[in-house]
Amino acid sequence: DSGVTQTPKHLITATGQRVTLRCSPRSGDLSVYWYQQSLDQGLQFLIQYYNGEERAKGNILERFSAQQFPDLHSELNLSSLELGDSALYFCASSEGLGTDTQYFGPGTRLTVL
Amino acid sequence: QKEVEQDPGPLSVPEGAIVSLNCTYSNSAFQYFMWYRQYSRKGPELLMYTYSSGNKEDGRFTAQVDKSSKYISLFIRDSQPSDSATYLCAMIRRGNNRLAFGKGNQVVVIP
Numbered sequence: 261d262s263g264v265t266q267t268p269k270h271l272i273t274a275t276g277q278r279v280t281l282r283c284s285p286r287s288g289d290l291s292v293y294w295y296q297q298s299l300d301q302g303l304q305f306l307i308q309y310y311n312g313e314e315r316a317k318g319n320i321l322e323r324f325s326a327q328q329f330p331d332l333h334s335e336l337n338l339s340s341l342e343l344g345d346s347a348l349y350f351c352a353s354s355e356g357l358g359t360d361t362q363y364f365g366p367g368t369r370l371t372v373l
Numbered sequence: 374q375k376e377v378e379q380d381p382g383p384l385s386v387p388e389g390a391i392v393s394l395n396c397t398y399s400n401s402a403f404q405y406f407m408w409y410r411q412y413s414r415k416g417p418e419l420l421m422y423t424y425s426s427g428n429k430e431d432g433r434f435t436a437q438v439d440k441s442s443k444y445i446s447l448f449i450r451d452s453q454p455s456d457s458a459t460y461l462c463a464m465i466r467r468g469n470n471r472l473a474f475g476k477g478n479q480v481v482v483i484p
Binding site for chain 1: 469
């Protein structure tokens with residue numbers, strides 16, 4: 261158990277809908293990262309937050325947004341969902357901003373029908 | 374060309390064999406190298422973390438980095454059925470927190 265928790269485990273929704281994925285980092289970790297894992301693209305970095313502030317952006321679509329709250333938990337919002345958004349979404353956390361080890365949560369499996 | 378290349382072909386080996394996995398990368402700015410193990414329907418877990426060229430051992434696992442060739446490897450000695458998983462290489466540039474992953478190798482160790 262990495263100490264990173266994600267809810268829900270599974271999400272099934274329809275095209276055009278909006279969903280929110282939630283992540284709680286390990287105790288003491290200030291950085292939260294979101295990754296998307298699909299069969300064709302592998303694990304892709306989406307976005308990073310550090311102590312409530314956005315610090316880095318990867319290939320995140322404009323339909324996707326995230327935030328980190330004062331208690332350090334983070335939410336990833338996915339809107340106007342398309343079939344191609346079906347994937348595993350992982351959250352990871354690390355202590356700081358540097359090249360610290362990133363610990364991954366168990367993921368949320370999103371299925372868009 | 375992708376930043377990190379890992380031949381995603383599955384690998385089946387008999388129990389006790391040596392498993393050899395590798396990745397190549399194109400950007401010499403990558404300075405820190407990791408191997409993650411991912412069991413089916415689970416999140417990746419860190420196996421090895423190294424930042425210098427050469428070998429690093431941890432039990433049955435050896436990570437090898439050759440920065441001049443932009444090539445990293447993972448060796449698993451005396452493989453066990455419990456080693457059956459997907460192995461992902463990952464790397465980070467200095468001053469950047471974004472992990473760049475290879476596509477992963479599915480390894481099956483047959484008892």
